[in-house]
Amino acid sequence: MSDAAHNEELIIRYLLGELPEPEVERFDELSVTDDEFSHQVQAVENDLIDAYARGELAGPAREQFQRRLLVTPRQRERVDFARSLAQLTASEAAFGTAAGASAAAVSWWQSLLSAVRSRLSFQIAFAAVVLIGLLLSTLLLVERARLQKQMQEERAALVREKQILEERIAKQDGERTQPTPVEQAPPPKSKLAFLAFKPSLSGTGERKQLTLLPSTEAVQVRLEFESDDYPSYRVELRSLADGQQVWEKGKLKARAKGGSKIIDLLLPATRFKPQAYQLDLKGITAGGAPEDLSSYSFSVVKKSSINSQ
């Protein structure tokens, strides 16, 4: 293996958290103190992100990527960007780009001008241009035909799949005597519980229930609310049994969804006891002062299984 390839392999292992701690510290320091190393790491990281975005990572590599490089919002944004870039470059490779065409046109014009200066050169250049033009046109036509064929095949596959699904639904409708299949499905063995609050549920006294199973490891809470723009938000969780605050998180950013705003939180399931809680959402002004926005109450129930009472 060449030095460059060996370095790249080491960097990938560093990025995926597979190096021993002393090596990690050494690479951490270099990533800040050595410009060349830092650029190399970022370039390798971009390639890794692109590979994940294109679905080229599989198995343990994919899992390790998700564990290490899909954790923070910034990392997820980079993967989203990579997906868009992959989509754009794929479509441009298929059909050619306006930019590429105009760049080719500019250089073609320039080469024509310089060729005109010499008659022989002009004839040769003109012939070369015509040949290149013919070649490009042929390539484009071939590629277009290939893509059209691919699209037709995919369309046909979708139609077949739709027919199969329709047949299955018809069969199930005929056989069904019980409530919907969803209710009969085996309980999901999810390690994640979800709690979502819409604007209409805040402060109305209506209390949601959060069910935790022994397998539940984390609770994802989504707060959807309507408010003015604050630079940041804070959420405080307090027990309604004794009024004690049990958790808080500040410097939260909300994202827009239509006319509402959304904040997503992740809490370890071990935070919760079987009792009632209240989540208080506060907007933090530019001066750092908290302003009460909404409160959301819910009660926690711990069950040994999904079907137990």
Add this chain to the structure above:
Amino acid sequence: MVTEEKVYKRKWEPSQEAFKKLLNWLDGGEDSHGQKYEEMRRHLVWFFDHKNCTEAEDLTDETFDRVTKWLEQKEAKKAEDPNDPNDPNDVTAYGKNYENEPVKICYTTARQVYLEWWRHAQKTGDRVDDLPLSTQHALAEEAERQEDEIKVRDQRLECLERCLKEWPPETRALISEYYEETKRAKIENRRKLAERLKISSKALSLRVLRLRNKLEPCVKKCVSEHLK
């Protein structure tokens, strides 16, 4: 060391003059017009993000604030005792001596800030990557399934095209060609591209990295403006 409930809570902000001194110190004598600061800032944000800190930008600010404060204190000490034989860049507070190496001082400070953040996050349970692996998988897959992602995805693509249109055609073509191929063909494709441009593969990689580092924030800004 200072222990605070939130290490990223800015309790002290540098003055304009102090900030200028930081820039001069990072430049080491040659005026880079703030480029060295910007480069160091990018390195630090990357470092904190790589450590899965959710407040990478805030922790970078904290790092710079501490270094600036340390520079001011050192200057004040030197003014008090000009004959002090100790090297003004001596970072003995951190147990290491760095001879006039701003980058290493920034790194040491950043590492300290990270360790404090990590200890705080352990207490409050903020560290998402301490959750079991299976939960992280569930999180990652759930993030991909979010129903409004489709709308955001379309907007992101539109913004990417918009941002690229602001660049010269050759630059846009460079990006397209650099990211065109995948897997093994990618290496050969890039080698040929570097040859055609008459630059080394390393120089090509750096050029594209810098372009991408400008493109990502452009797209992010465009998406947030359109989805307000």
